[in-house]
Amino acid sequence: MRxxxxxxxxxxxxxxxxxxxxxxxxxxxxxxxxxxxxEGAEGTPIRAEEAVEALAFSxxxxxxxxxREGGMVAVRELETGTEDRRQxxxxxxxxxxxxxxxxxxxxxxxxxxxxxxxxxxxxxxGVKMSMPSARDLPRPATCLCATAPGxxxxxxxxNGAGVLFLDTAxxxxxxxxxxxxxxxxxxxxGTMEEDGLELRWLAFGDAAGAVHIQGQEESTPxxxxxxxxxxxxxxxxxxxxxxxxxxxxxxxxxTVRLWDVPGKRELAALRHGKAAVLALAVAPDGMTVATxxxxxxxxxxxxADV
Numbered sequence: 001m002r003x004x005x006x007x008x009x010x011x012x013x014x015x016x017x018x019x020x021x022x023x024x025x026x027x028x029x030x031x032x033x034x035x036x037x038x039e040g041a042e043g044t045p046i047r048a049e050e051a052v053e054a055l056a057f058s059x060x061x062x063x064x065x066x067x068r069e070g071g072m073v074a075v076r077e078l079e080t081g082t083e084d085r086r087q088x089x090x091x092x093x094x095x096x097x098x099x100x101x102x103x104x105x106x107x108x109x110x111x112x113x114x115x116x117x118x119x120x121x122x123x124x125x126g127v128k129m130s131m132p133s134a135r136d137l138p139r140p141a142t143c144l145c146a147t148a149p150g151x152x153x154x155x156x157x158x159n160g161a162g163v164l165f166l167d168t169a170x171x172x173x174x175x176x177x178x179x180x181x182x183x184x185x186x187x188x189x190g191t192m193e194e195d196g197l198e199l200r201w202l203a204f205g206d207a208a209g210a211v212h213i214q215g216q217e218e219s220t221p222x223x224x225x226x227x228x229x230x231x232x233x234x235x236x237x238x239x240x241x242x243x244x245x246x247x248x249x250x251x252x253x254x255t256v257r258l259w260d261v262p263g264k265r266e267l268a269a270l271r272h273g274k275a276a277v278l279a280l281a282v283a284p285d286g287m288t289v290a291t292x293x294x295x296x297x298x299x300x301x302x303x304a305d306v
Contacts, residue, residue, distance in 0.1 A: 006296070112134060142159050157183035188201070
């Protein structure tokens, strides 16, 4: 366990750069912090003015997307500091993710999902955004993740409509998993093969603390591969290691848990205090989990120690 930050405003979002050398975390009081790793040196923070709801690096690591509590989405070119801001949502965009070709997907508590064209190479550098497609969701969106690098299929968690698949190529929504409880964490372990997407696992955490794991076609509870118990309160974050064999989750109960997915069992329950753990991201190499908590702490967990 290694602390990058030990107190302050609650951490509401966290993300790794694609090369694993930069970690960023957003706070409830509207600040985005950066650390260079493995040294842990803190960079110059960005003042976001409102609580940060979600963070996502572009596939090349050159741009950072951040959503804010009031519904604004901003994309910043990290080298130049130039930024384009838009207001696609009436209230916070709880989910942000990039497609492999540099399009940004935002999903909001207002029940809307947008796909953005981010022009990442304009004269003089910088970024310019336009929104070519938008659609309504059946219920508010709570979280979002990609199924695999290069895939157009994304996973949406909702407040009341279960878990949905969104294909950004055509905007089609389909049911991924049925549940009556709000879902605040989703994760997927997939790869793109010659014949298309191979989705090994889909995981989601619910408001009661259960962690559900299933295959691509197992949408109903009776078909689910596993329902893992251990958390005693809402699951707020989830992420697979690259091989799909381990899943990390965090919860309002103050714990970070690591699961053996094929074995359907808990490997470790980690804790550094009593504060709710609100955000989690697995490093690209799968060796470290970063978490952010309600007490303002940012912690790195070395999975080699587990």
